Amino acid sequence: MTRLIVVSNRVNPPTGAGEESVGGLAMALAAALREYSGLWFGWSGQSTPTFTGQLSMQKIEGVTAATIDLEESDVEEYYNGYANKTLWPLFHYRTDIAAYDRAFNEGYQRANRRFAETLRPLIEPDDLIWIHDYHLIPLARELRRLGLKNRMGFFLHVPWPAYQVFVTLPGHRQLVESMFDYDLVGFQTEDYRQAFEEYVLSEAGGEKVGDDLFKAFGRSVRVGAFPIGIDAPDFARLIKTNRARRMRDLMTACTVFRHLIVGVDRLDYSKGLEERFTGFERFLAADPDMRREVLMLQIAPVSRESVEAYQEIRARLDAISGRINGEYADVDWAPFRYVNKNYRRDELAGIYGAARIGLVTPLRDGMNLVAKEFVASQNPEDPGVLILSRFAGAARQMKEALLVNPNSPDEIADAIRRGLAMDKPERIRRWSALFDNVQREDVTAWRDAFVDALKGVEERRTALAS
Known part of the structure; x- marks a missing residue:
């Protein structure tokens, strides 16, 4: 055998x-x-x-x-x-x-x-x-x-x-x-x-x-x-679990902001996190009316801490995230949350499901399954918008996402603005095509x-x- x-x-x-x-x-x-x-x-x-x-x-x-x-x-x-x-x-x-x-x-x-x-x-x-x-x-x-x-x-x-x-x-x-x-x-x-x-x-x-x-x-x-x-049937099960629902409810219960922007990446210099942080910063600078409307959550578990390049990228990201909140936070609100810890896949499914925008902007990636998990987690009647690097392997399959050059913070800021303004029919149309691909070409x-x-x-x- x-x-x-x-x-x-x-x-x-x-x-x-x-x-x-x-x-x-x-x-x-x-x-x-x-x-x-x-x-x-x-x-x-x-x-x-x-x-x-x-x-x-x-x-x-x-x-x-x-x-x-x-x-x-x-x-x-x-x-x-x-x-x-x-x-x-x-x-x-x-x-x-x-x-x-x-x-x-x-x-x-x-x-x-x-x-x-x-x-x-x-x-x-x-x-x-x-x-x-x-x-x-x-x-x-x-x-x-x-x-x-x-x-x-x-x-x-x-x-x-x-x-x-x-x-x-x-x-x-x-x-x-x-x-x-x-x-x-x-x-x-x-x-x-x-x-x-x-x-x-x-x-x-x-x-x-x-x-x-x-x-x-x-x-x-x-x-x-x-x-x-991704394992599409398994992920469909995850988003219905109690843990996923609790996390989704937790993220949507806050009345301080209306729209959640989420990124989930291993802390790595290939993920374009510096450019992504700067892109969000430029969005806040150019759109003062939206500052209290959005919260950006970046989850970036630390890895390979013994490698010097990873120590350096972590220090730079700490500085940029502190600068953003120092400039734009108020006594009752901060626009940016940067978390260096791991979450379970069912918890991430709940976070993705609560997000209006998924930011997946690696400078270079073999595929990037976060993009596909974000799509699989969305509410079909009111889905979020995927912003995706054109240099991720997933971009070859997911052309209905908002594709961006991840090296350009201005292009990232423009895509955030466009995603937040996108009407429901267009969001549903784009999501439907993306979800069809996620289901057909699964793991x-x-x-x-x-x-x-x-x-x-x-x-x-x-x-x-x-």
Whole structure:
């Protein structure tokens, strides 16, 4: 029987209790693993002074999870270093802060080799291997070196940068070459797939065979766009829960303001938070009659606190939010709330449902599921307006949102003004089209499309050879 082996940097299967805290991606992968009697393998999040490769196995809600602890040097060089100081900024077009340190790359290769050596004994000949995200790009190469011949797919959740940006990475050719050890490579959007194609044809001297098959480095790989979605049925359930209703009622009970503007992002320099804050500030400056009509709530849980760039962005955001309230608040009212804490998904659903405007303005994003969750949370009879960065992957599917250049605070301010003034028929028309897409192209459709494509790789190659 064919099993599905999912590999990711961290393992996060639903626990049954408090599922509202687990993301839609984890729910979808867990459902696939239950269907295929599969295994979810990755890092435990814990460190150990010396790497042992000892596996921790547990079964959670029908999903077998296998985790390992990483050596402290691996955490520093592989995770904090190459993954988060080199690849993350590079893939988000921040070459100015990308750190190119040879020790980081060595740690990245070492950690992937250790993942492969620990995972290899768990794999059976008919298993499908599905590897996730930029942390684990070389993992297929390491598994092939250990003799594995199984079909292996890779999905990149973040953007793939333009050719001119990617070549600034030392060792870029070796990284792409390792991707040709996969049978299928998936990207969030057609734009990212085309950027990868440009690199293969221009830099690697590869060739395109058919619509989606590329040859280079003496091997071939199928490449496709698989836009991820949310778990639409599950989110429909969440917005009806008592916790979601209480949060929605809490946000609408205040009589000081009429319209809630909400943003929810992990605290990260790629999310465009400085420009977003400044855009709201300019809206307040230009529209004095609206100052007591609106409240902007920005939820930004802190992450990667040990990385200097994240410490710097947090300090700047603290300063801007303080400046806004210092300038425009009154004794009984403040226009801006900036919160650095996590909320459950059902609580967020209630907040989204109370909002007149959802501000989703990353400078660059692989997809951005907050945009889709905001749409799924709206009242069909009186929906809010989504303001969305044109540089988020979601913009390719969600053209009925108000699309903005996230680098322009003035454009953000104009979109806030337009969204608040939009009449109900237009809001309903735009929301209906957005909601239709959220339902059709949900996380289950994404999962099934990728797994079906991976299952069909062998047959396709046989047909191509004949």
